[in-house]
Amino acid sequence: MSLVRGSFKALLSKETKALFSSTIAYAVIVVFLLLMGYSFTATLFINKSASLIHIFHQAAIMMLLLVPVLTMRLFAEERRAGTLELLLTSPCREIEVVLAKFLASMAVIVAMLVLSLSYPITLEVFGDPDWGPVYSGYLGLLLLAGALIAIGLAISALTSNQIVAAVISLGLFFLLWMLHALGSLLPSPFDNIIIDLSLSARLTPFLTGSMYLSDFGFFLSLIMFGLLASVRALARR
């Protein structure tokens, strides 16, 4: 077992280093924080309320746009350069390769969200925010990012073209996000089934401070599904 852990550590540090030594991670973080900072300031001065609901909603949309940028190259690039062959013929498991890429991408998102803590801290200094929705909002964003990264990885594992991976991920993310709009047009019971699959319908309770076990389960299932689909996509060769 110690052998497997060693190779996983090697993979994880390689992926983290690759993401943080490229400009991609920094571009994603900087763009995210700039836009968030802008809306945070604007809504704060207009609404004059110590709440982050608007910001969280916008952060979620930003994730739909930025996660494909993070995940598009993860497998597509290895496949194009042939290094995937090097990884998969070495004594490590496919799931280790997938998990290393997943965790490294999550590290970028965590770094981004940690830096964005400056907004709630500002609110705390100058006002009296309700911390409940802040905690649950951050948790919701993390879960959403996890699900998007896992699905984005699976899509990246299917192609050797980064742009194709990015475009398909982007399309799928927005479709999943807006699924509730389609659901409301359908007759019962299909309306509820479709609405239940909508990312935005599942995320909204987190942003308003209510956490349901079913929403947790939904995001965790999506993460599991994405990771397993990535392993399957790698096995298909």
Added chain:
Amino acid sequence: MAPVVVADQLTKQYGRHRVVDKISFEVNAGDVLGLLGPNGSGKTTILRILTGYLQATSGRALVAGFDVVTHGLEARQRVGYVPEDVPLYSNMFVDEFLTFMGRLRGLEGKALAIAVDRASEQLSLGDVRRLSIAKLSRGYRQRVIIAQALVNQPELLILDEPTNGLDPRQIIEVRELIRSLSEQLTILVTSHILGEIERVASRVAILLDGRLLAMRSLNQDGGPKLRLIVRGSSVEAVQTLLAAVPGVMTSSPVNPNSLDDGSSVYILEVVDLAVAEDVARALASANFGLLEMKETRTDLEGLFLGLTDGVAA
């Protein structure tokens, strides 16, 4: 001692197309087996099955006694693999890459540092170790990819077309390296170039269209051989003349009609190389054109062309 590689009825099929068709062979410890075949004959697919990158449609493969499917980790732990396209992480430094590949194979701490040093020395990487992989020349890239395969001292080294895209001096270096490595480990090497395989392998397997046509040992071939290109009135006439020269034991035309200018290639088995002069004189007196004559190690060319012609026809 158990063979290091056992391929048993390996078959790989994509849809209806069979890329590898019921191939069986063994490689014993210390052997250098050359897989020889034209492009598209299934060489790379066989290597990818042995390294666990592809799964065979049917059949079984063992590496160092481990089934590559059911005990993939153990099998892959014992193989160093050099893919044909020289895939490298161009964002890494040479040392960083070798260290990463060593850790991936379970090496840690001091053992890892020693292993990376040893592999770098074996491939004479020298100062290049501190360079970014993106800055390396083709020759050094090839060295780095071989070094990573050796980093954990595998039992089996698999090289896919290791001399492709190298300049003549680098080709000789890689050949020398394979020869020196063959004293320590078992090697499986592919090429579509006959001369490459002849120079490094102790045994050769000839492949065409996914099938194994022949398996031949290169060490136990009889006497010295001459390879001739002769232009004559007919292949039969040339052959009769050659067979009549004293000292020529066997003569065989390699490709009766395939050279464009009407000449043909012949391989002669002779008692000793001095017979070459008599052969030249005999041909000249019969007014046949001797275009080329040289010593050759094996009659592999005849075997190869004979087998592949027969199948193509």
